[in-house]
Amino acid sequence: MTQDFREQVFGISSLQEFTALAMEIFRYQYEQNTVYHRYVVARGISPETVMFPEQIPFLPIELYKSHDIICGNIPPQAVFRSSGTTGSVRSRHPVTDLSIYRQSLVKGFERIYGSPANYQFLALMPNPEQAPDSSLVYMIQHLMDLSSSPENGFFLASPTGLYARLRQRRAKGMHVMLIGLSYALTDFASQFPGNYAPLTVVETGGMKGRKNEITRMELHSLLRPAFGVESIHSEYGMTEMLSQAWSTGTGSFETPPWMKVMIRESKDPLSYAKTGEKGGINIIDLANFNSCSFIATQDLGRMLADGRFEVLGRFDEAEVRGCSLMG
Numbered sequence: 214m215t216q217d218f219r220e221q222v223f224g225i226s227s228l229q230e231f232t233a234l235a236m237e238i239f240r241y242q243y244e245q246n247t248v249y250h251r252y253v254v255a256r257g258i259s260p261e262t263v264m265f266p267e268q269i270p271f272l273p274i275e276l277y278k279s280h281d282i283i284c285g286n287i288p289p290q291a292v293f294r295s296s297g298t299t300g301s302v303r304s305r306h307p308v309t310d311l312s313i314y315r316q317s318l319v320k321g322f323e324r325i326y327g328s329p330a331n332y333q334f335l336a337l338m339p340n341p342e343q344a345p346d347s348s349l350v351y352m353i354q355h356l357m358d359l360s361s362s363p364e365n366g367f368f369l370a371s372p373t374g375l376y377a378r379l380r381q382r383r384a385k386g387m388h389v390m391l392i393g394l395s396y397a398l399t400d401f402a403s404q405f406p407g408n409y410a411p412l413t414v415v416e417t418g419g420m421k422g423r424k425n426e427i428t429r430m431e432l433h434s435l436l437r438p439a440f441g442v443e444s445i446h447s448e449y450g451m452t453e454m455l456s457q458a459w460s461t462g463t464g465s466f467e468t469p470p471w472m473k474v475m476i477r478e479s480k481d482p483l484s485y486a487k488t489g490e491k492g493g494i495n496i497i498d499l500a501n502f503n504s505c506s507f508i509a510t511q512d513l514g515r516m517l518a519d520g521r522f523e524v525l526g527r528f529d530e531a532e533v534r535g536c537s538l539m540g
Contacts, residue, residue, distance in 0.1 A: 333362035337393025394419030408441030
């Protein structure tokens with residue numbers, strides 16, 4: 214059995230609607246997602262005792278490396294996999310309906326940037342042939358498909374081609390967005406620094422295992438003068454999710470109405486940190502209703518008073534506490 218919550222998810226217009234739907238999806242996933250059901254039972258939690266989203270158990274993201282997290286028994290249309298490093302176990306996310314991912318992406322993008330049709334997209338990441346199971350590459354390819362520009366392209370293997378494309382005259386009314394993995398942006402910036410404005414540069418993370426880790430603030434300080442822009446934007450998403458949060462250069466991320474971030478205390482994953490305090494990032498992604506909408510990530514962050522959040526790094530531990538409950 215599966216249930217299509219799509220109209221409710223993308224129609225959320227208030228916190229009350231979000232809360233009510235989160236509770237409904239929690240109970241649905243408890244019944245229909247075998248792995249999540251086992252995890253909730255192992256935690257000794259009964260759905261009848263869960264009255265608020267803060268009481269919902271969040272599935273440790275590490276379980277996506279060892280289990281198929283899916284509701285019902287519908288064959289997936291795609292299986293997205295994390296990039297990983299050499300020899301590492303990659304997370305996998307079976308997606309039963311790619312149109313939900315596309316809808317979440319476009320509605321979330323439009324809230325921040327307007328129609329993708331008005332953008333030329335240049336990507337510093339592998340192309341779909343090189344990374345056919347990457348959710349990020351799929352995302353960028355879909356934005357390109359919606360773009361009215363014939364000059365979109367993937368340039369990870371051709372930095373000189375990107376340089377030439379950035380130097381071209383832009384079509385009237387067309388915005389140019391360069392979106393790339395952090396390490397690829399830093400490589401390009403060191404080889405071809407210049408003033409490319411007007412240009413929107415979006416980093417998607419991706420330094421881990423490739424170069425020395427630096428903070429997002431350090432990364433942006435390096436990239437701003439190299440591209441001649443006033444700010445660097447950011448995208449926050451992951452293989453295990455179907456939604457994204459965006460930062461327009463402030464260093465803080467905004468979620469769409471169907472997505473919410475909650476910060477758990479670092480030393481007590483069952484309690485929540487106060488506004489402004491550092492802790493682990495828990496994510497509610499209601500668009501992920503055919504998988505698991507409640508994920509405890511390995512990322513560190515903090516909530517801000519205006520409802521946005523910052524990403525501050527990652528936990529040092531190899532696994533999130535709680536995975537051992539699944540055996």
